[in-house]
Every structure is written in structure tokens, then in C-alpha cells.
Amino acid sequence: MTNILDLKIFSGIDEETVKKIIEVAPKAHFDEGSILLIEGMDSDGKGYIIESGKVKVKMKDETIAELGEGDIFGEIALLNEEKRTATVEAMTDLEVIVLSLDNLIEMINNDENKINKEIIRRLEENLGRE
Numbered sequence: 353m354t355n356i357l358d359l360k361i362f363s364g365i366d367e368e369t370v371k372k373i374i375e376v377a378p379k380a381h382f383d384e385g386s387i388l389l390i391e392g393m394d395s396d397g398k399g400y401i402i403e404s405g406k407v408k409v410k411m412k413d414e415t416i417a418e419l420g421e422g423d424i425f426g427e428i429a430l431l432n433e434e435k436r437t438a439t440v441e442a443m444t445d446l447e448v449i450v451l452s453l454d455n456l457i458e459m460i461n462n463d464e465n466k467i468n469k470e471i472i473r474r475l476e477e478n479l480g481r482e
Contacts, residue, residue, distance in 0.1 A: 376455045379403065382446040389426055389440040397453045399427035405446035410439045418443065427451075 365373075380400075382388060388400065391411060401424050409417040409425060416438070419425055425440055 374449065377452075378450050380448050380450050382442045382448070384442055384444050384446075386442045386446070387439065388442065388446075388448075389436045389438065391436055391439045393436045395429040395433050395436060397429050397433070399429055399451045400425055401449040401451065403447040403449055405448075406443040407440050407446065408443050410441065411437070424451075 382405075388407065402419060402421055404421055406418060406420045407425065408415050409419060425438075426436070428434060428437065
């Protein structure tokens with residue numbers, strides 16, 4: 353399993369800050385073949401960081417991306433309540449860190465802006481992908 357500090361989403365963020373993020377963000381396991389998100393379904397306000405494993409991202413049944421360790425998906429749900437724009441399926445057994453708007457608000461309220469700026473920058477980079 354990858355060291356959480358090595359995940360791409362956390363590069364440039366100090367270890368202490370990453371530990372704070374992980375304290376409030378639960379983890380989840382999905383078996384190979386599990387469908388995590390379905391295109392068109394209502395948003396649940398959650399985004400996911402892949403800790404280990406791989407997923408494929410599909411739009412209209414066409415695979416548009418394969419994501420692995422350190423990649424984030426579903427992040428648009430953290431910023432708005434639009435319907436899911438893609439289906440995401442586990443290609444392997446999968447361990448993810450679950451981010452929710454509530455988690456992010458708690459992190460931002462408990463930090464002097466370190467997390468806030470970096471996470472928002474990463475989310476903005478990914479906005480066009482989902």
C-alpha cells in the first residue's frame with residue numbers, strides 16, 4: 353500500500369497538515385468490479401482519493417480515463433450539487449480516502465489556510481475532467 357504522504361493530491365503539503373486531513377476523512381474499500389459512481393445520479397457531496405488500486409472512468413459507456421494511486425475523482429460533488437457526470441468502476445480491489453464537503457469545511461476551519469489553498473487549487477485543476 354502506498355504511503356499516504358506520497359499521494360499526488362498531498363504533494364507540497366507538510367506531513368502534519370496531511371495527518372490532519374486524514375483524521376477527518378474516512379477510508380473505504382471497494383471490490384474489483386464495484387460501481388462507485390453512476391453517470392446522471394444525484395451528487396452525494398463526496399469525492400475520492402485513490403490510496404491503492406485502479407478505476408476506469410466512463411461517459412456514455414465509453415472509457416475516458418483510467419486512474420490510480422493518488423488520483424482524485426468525484427471532486428465536482430465537493431463544489432456543487434450537480435448530477436454525476438461519469439460512471440466510475442473499480443478495475444482492481446480499491447482503497448480510497450473519502451472527502452466530503454463537511455470534511456473540507458472542518459479542515460478549513462481548523463487550519464490557517466495551508467490546506468485550503470492547496471486542496472482548492474487541485475480541485476480546480478481537475479474540474480474539467482469529470
